[in-house]
Amino acid sequence: MTLDQIATPALIVDLDAFERNVATMKAFVEARGLRLRAHAKTHKSADIARYQIEHGGACGICCQKVSEAEALVAGGVRDVLVSNQVVDPTKIDRMAALATRARVLCCVDDAGNVADLSAAATRHGVTLECLVEVDVGAGRCGVAPGPAAVDLARAIAAAPGLTFAGLQAYQGNAQHLYAFAERKAAVAAAVALTRETVALLEAAGLPCPIVGGAGTGTYVFEAASGVYTELQCGSYIFMDADYRRVRDAADRPMGEFAPSLFLLTAIMSHAKPDQAVCDAGLKVQSVDSGLPVVFGRDDVEYVACSDEHGVIADPKGVLRLNERLKLIPGHCDPTCNIHDWYVAVRGDRVEALWPVTARGLAF
Amino acid sequence: MTLDQIATPALIVDLDAFERNVATMKAFVEARGLRLRAHAKTHKSADIARYQIEHGGACGICCQKVSEAEALVAGGVRDVLVSNQVVDPTKIDRMAALATRARVLCCVDDAGNVADLSAAATRHGVTLECLVEVDVGAGRCGVAPGPAAVDLARAIAAAPGLTFAGLQAYQGNAQHLYAFAERKAAVAAAVALTRETVALLEAAGLPCPIVGGAGTGTYVFEAASGVYTELQCGSYIFMDADYRRVRDAADRPMGEFAPSLFLLTAIMSHAKPDQAVCDAGLKVQSVDSGLPVVFGRDDVEYVACSDEHGVIADPKGVLRLNERLKLIPGHCDPTCNIHDWYVAVRGDRVEALWPVTARGLAF
Incomplete structure (x- = not known):
C-alpha cells in the first residue's frame, strides 16, 4: 500500500526521520554516560516504547497515568516511571499490582500519600520506587526544593514497601520558551535548585540514584549540568511545529531532529x-x-x-x-x-x- | 454505581439536564412547524442520535464524515445528511453504498463532483440527495449565493442518480459571536442571501425541499426567517462553556438550555x-x-x-x-x-x- x-x-510516521531522531538521541546520551527514560506520553505506543528501549538507548519509559503504565507493561515494557502523582486509592492499588510484573516508579509531593503508597506496596508484596517531585519552576505539582524535599524523602525511606529513588525535577515551562537565552536561564535556575536539594539529601544520608527531568526543548542543558542523571525527553522522536519554533541558530539544541x-x-x-x-x-x-x-x-x-x-x-x-x-x-x-x-x-x-x-x- | x-x-452526561434540553428543542421546532436535523458531530453517539429521533423531534441527523455516517447507520439511524463535501473517490463510493441502507444526503460545491456522485449513485442503483452548499458568511466551503448556486443545482437535477434537495446555508461564524446584535445581524445577512437564492432557484423551476442551517448560537433567528426549513443544531444537548458565554439577557436565545x-x-x-x-x-x-x-x-x-x-x-x-x-x-x-x-x-x-x-x- x-x-x-x-x-x-491520517496520522503518519515517516520511519526514516523517526529512526534518525531515535538514533541521534541514543548517541547523545551514550556519549555523556546519561540514562534516557523516554517519555511515552508523547506517543502512547507499545511499539514505539519497545523500539526506544531496544534501539534507542532508553533504560525504560516514563508515562503519566496508571492506565498508560498498565497498557505499556502489557505491551512488553518492563521499567516504567509514572512521572506524576498517584493519590486515588484505586489507582494506587492498581499501580502496586502492576509492580508485581514490572519495575514501577512514581512521583510524590504529599506526606499523606507516602502512607497510602506504602500500605498498597506492602499489601501486594512489592517495592515501589518513589521520586520526590520538586517544583523547579514549572509551577504545577511538586514540593519546594530544599528542606521540604528532604522531609518527604525521609518519610519515603522509612516507609515499608517504598524506596527513595531520587528526585523528579522537570522544568516543563522552560521547554517551549522560544529564545535560547531564556530557555538556558530557566534551566540554569532549575539546575541550581536541584543541585542544592541533592546536596541536602546526601548530607542527610539520602543519595539520589535518579535525578530526572528534561524535555526536548532543554535536554542539552540538563545533560551538561552534572546533576541530572535521567533525561525524560519525549517529543524528540516526532518534532512538532511548536518544537520546531523552539530552535536557535546560536546553539541549535534541536537542529538535529527532523x-x-x-x-x-x-x-x-x-x-x-x-x-x-x-x-x-x-x-x-x-x-x-x-x-x-x-x-x-x-x-x-x-x-x-x-x-x-x-x-x-x-x-x-x-x-x-x-x-x-x-x-x-x-x-x-x-x-x-x-x-x-x-x-x-x-x-x-x-x-x-x-x-x-x-x-x-x-x- | x-x-x-x-x-x-471521565466524561459524564447529566441525564436530567440532557433530557430537558432535548425536550426544549423538540417543543421549539414543533411549535413552529420546522424540522430538526440534529447534528451528530457534537456527540458521535448512536444512542444519543436515536434518542433525538425517538424523543427529541429530530427527522434525522447530520454528520460531517462518511465514516461517521456509516457508524451511525450501523447504529440504527435511517436518515443522514453528510453536511459536508465528499470528493474522494473511495468515500463517494462508500457513501453511495450506504444509500442502499438509509436515506443519504450530502452537500456539493463543485461541478466536477456532481459527475462523480452521479456515477457512484448509478453504479450502486441508489439516489443521493444533494444540497448545494452556499457560503453565507462562514468563509469556508460553499459556492457564492445567487447564480452560481443555480448553475450547480441545475447540474445536480440533470444528473442520473442525484436529486436536487435544496440548500445548505450554515453560517458557522455567527454561532459564537458573543454580542446578541452581532449574531442577529450576521444571520440576517445570511437569511437575505439564502432567500434571494431560493427565489432564483424557484424561478428556474428548482424548488428547495430543504433549506438547512442554523446552530445552537443562532437557531432562533433562522427559525423566524421563514426561509430555513431544517435546523441543524448540535450543541444544545450539552451546552459547553463557550456556548454558555453566547447568551444575551435581551433575548436569551439559549437561556433555556442547561x-x-x-x-x-x-x-x-x-x-x-x-x-x-x-x-x-x-x-x-x-x-x-x-x-x-x-x-x-x-x-x-x-x-x-x-x-x-x-x-x-x-x-x-x-x-x-x-x-x-x-x-x-x-x-x-x-x-x-x-x-x-x-x-x-x-x-x-x-x-x-x-x-x-x-x-x-x-x-
Whole structure:
C-alpha cells in the first residue's frame, strides 16, 4: 500500500526521520554516560516504547497515568516511571499490582500519600520506587526544593514497601520558551535548585540514584549540568511545529531532529480561487500550541481550523481537489492521543500500522 | 454505581439536564412547524442520535464524515445528511453504498463532483440527495449565493442518480459571536442571501425541499426567517462553556438550555497552599474555545492546562486531595471525540454507558 492509498485524514510516521531522531538521541546520551527514560506520553505506543528501549538507548519509559503504565507493561515494557502523582486509592492499588510484573516508579509531593503508597506496596508484596517531585519552576505539582524535599524523602525511606529513588525535577515551562537565552536561564535556575536539594539529601544520608527531568526543548542543558542523571525527553522522536519554533541558530539544541509525524490531509473544497479547505480539523489534532504547518510548501498556508475543516490560504490557486498535503501538527502529544493508530511509512510505502496502545487512557 | 466510584477523569452526561434540553428543542421546532436535523458531530453517539429521533423531534441527523455516517447507520439511524463535501473517490463510493441502507444526503460545491456522485449513485442503483452548499458568511466551503448556486443545482437535477434537495446555508461564524446584535445581524445577512437564492432557484423551476442551517448560537433567528426549513443544531444537548458565554439577557436565545456534559476530575496535587492540580488536561478535552469552567463553584477556578494536568486556583485553600470537581468543557464537539464513552448519570447514580460510536472517525 502506498501513501496515496491511505484514507485521509491520517496520522503518519515517516520511519526514516523517526529512526534518525531515535538514533541521534541514543548517541547523545551514550556519549555523556546519561540514562534516557523516554517519555511515552508523547506517543502512547507499545511499539514505539519497545523500539526506544531496544534501539534507542532508553533504560525504560516514563508515562503519566496508571492506565498508560498498565497498557505499556502489557505491551512488553518492563521499567516504567509514572512521572506524576498517584493519590486515588484505586489507582494506587492498581499501580502496586502492576509492580508485581514490572519495575514501577512514581512521583510524590504529599506526606499523606507516602502512607497510602506504602500500605498498597506492602499489601501486594512489592517495592515501589518513589521520586520526590520538586517544583523547579514549572509551577504545577511538586514540593519546594530544599528542606521540604528532604522531609518527604525521609518519610519515603522509612516507609515499608517504598524506596527513595531520587528526585523528579522537570522544568516543563522552560521547554517551549522560544529564545535560547531564556530557555538556558530557566534551566540554569532549575539546575541550581536541584543541585542544592541533592546536596541536602546526601548530607542527610539520602543519595539520589535518579535525578530526572528534561524535555526536548532543554535536554542539552540538563545533560551538561552534572546533576541530572535521567533525561525524560519525549517529543524528540516526532518534532512538532511548536518544537520546531523552539530552535536557535546560536546553539541549535534541536537542529538535529527532523519532523517525522504528519497529518496526511486532502483538499475537499476549493470553491474560492484563493482558498482551499482540507479535511483535517480539530477532531484530528490539538491546536493548543498553534495551528499545524504545511510541510515542504511555502506557497500555501494552513490559516484556520474548525471541527472537521482546515482552511488553507492558496493565493496562487495551485491546489486541486483531492490533492494531499502533509501537516506538521502544532503539538504532538495531544494530537497522537486522538488517533487509534499510526500509519508508519518509508518513503511512499506503508510499512506498518502501530496502534496508539494507550489512546484515551487518562485515568 | 455512584458518581464517586467513577475513575477520573471521565466524561459524564447529566441525564436530567440532557433530557430537558432535548425536550426544549423538540417543543421549539414543533411549535413552529420546522424540522430538526440534529447534528451528530457534537456527540458521535448512536444512542444519543436515536434518542433525538425517538424523543427529541429530530427527522434525522447530520454528520460531517462518511465514516461517521456509516457508524451511525450501523447504529440504527435511517436518515443522514453528510453536511459536508465528499470528493474522494473511495468515500463517494462508500457513501453511495450506504444509500442502499438509509436515506443519504450530502452537500456539493463543485461541478466536477456532481459527475462523480452521479456515477457512484448509478453504479450502486441508489439516489443521493444533494444540497448545494452556499457560503453565507462562514468563509469556508460553499459556492457564492445567487447564480452560481443555480448553475450547480441545475447540474445536480440533470444528473442520473442525484436529486436536487435544496440548500445548505450554515453560517458557522455567527454561532459564537458573543454580542446578541452581532449574531442577529450576521444571520440576517445570511437569511437575505439564502432567500434571494431560493427565489432564483424557484424561478428556474428548482424548488428547495430543504433549506438547512442554523446552530445552537443562532437557531432562533433562522427559525423566524421563514426561509430555513431544517435546523441543524448540535450543541444544545450539552451546552459547553463557550456556548454558555453566547447568551444575551435581551433575548436569551439559549437561556433555556442547561449544561449537561461534564468532565469529572479529581484533585491530585495540592503542594502549594493556594493552588491545586487536577487530573484533567489536554488529553481529555479541546481548549480551542477556552479553558473549562468549574461547575457550581465560584471559590476555585481552572486557570491553566497542560497535557495531563489542570491547574486550579484555590485562593482560600479549600480543596483536598481526591476531591472531585465537575468541569464544563470549553468546546463540546472535539472534547467528546477524545473519549470512548459517556457515563450517563441521573443525580448521583450511573444509569448507562454510551459508547462514542464514531469516536475518531474522521475519514
